[in-house]
Amino acid sequence: MQLEIVTPDRRVVVGKADDVVIPASQGEIDVLPGHAPYLGQLGTGVLRFTTEGKDVELMVSGGFVEVDHDRIVLMCESAALKGEIVAETERKSLHELEQKLAALGAAGEGDADYQGLRVEVDRAAARLMLVR
């Protein structure tokens, strides 16, 4: 199968892959060759696939996944390969984000800043989980 993972800033992965496990918004989906055409939303979590016998893991979050004729395309808002993530920096940024979130407090729960920060926290946590 052809796998392509793009974000607004770069093409993260392009190449052959078999057995792709995708964190869709409604739960993980496992895509094998001959999968039915599918279009869904992405959640936040770890995507795993094997290519030439190697396992690859990356954090993906937000966006869409399309499976069509053994072609998988992920359009994600954020993605990071396992090798790109540095645990220490991630821990620090997660800590900072959580503090910012706490500073906004329960009062700001409804507004866009709060929601955005919430998403950032989830993403940082997912990245951290991948390297731990």
Add this chain to the structure above:
Amino acid sequence: MASLRDIRKRIKSVKNTQKITKAMKMVSAAKLRRATERVMAARPFADKIADTAAALARRAELLGEAPHPLLAHRPESEQGGTLEILAITSDRGLCGAFNSNVIRRSLRTRFDAKDVHKQVRVSTVGRKAAEAMKREAVPSRKTYEGVWDGLSYHKAQAIAFELSELFIAGEIDAVTIVYNEFVNAGTQRVVVDQILPIVAAKSDEQDTVDFKYEPDRAVLLDALLPRQLATRIYRALLESAAAEHAARMQAMENASKNAKEMVGSLTLYYNRARQAAITKELMEIIGGAEALKG
């Protein structure tokens, strides 16, 4: 006539200016390279989102469903509604006509649109546009600030979501962006583009392959279209950033050239003045010697 010391001082000061403009040119050249790479890198995502959205919109059309509100061509979008102009400039100057081109074009678009639309509003990205609108006493709906410090897709998406909401609520009926497009290192072109309502890309989706949609088609299109808009705005911002660096590079190149010419003519003037002083001294000595002889 200026004294020799004054001229020397002047030459030194121009040379210093030249050093600064040269350095700024180098910095802009490096930034320009990175900015153009970003423009290229943003393309695959934007194309994919647009394709997917177009295919979904086409499918809805084939099934005879009402078009999505962001696509809907309500008559007010063309005429008699509220138009919003989003003017994109930089925060900083020293880049030639880069900003004034966009500002002039925005003001003209606003002027022309008044004949067609009931109301025309302006929003700005970048300090230069905000200052200009204030100067021209054009009220802005919103001045988006801090977009250029750490420009990210996220910031474009925030603008896109806000515009989408206003559009769906019927507060605005059309949005036009005005920005500088990067053509090449020597050319920037002002682009005026309508971004709302969204015109779905042509999709040749004919086959009836039934996709499994999760959660469902309507929700997906709801999520896709504002993101498609976000990629349009992000593209405009990236183009503008690249064009800005190109414009500044050119402006600094010109300034360096002017400084060089100035140093040349000042040096000539300096040498002439020095020669005149020497000649005068010689004349005085000769004059003195002649007088003694007599």
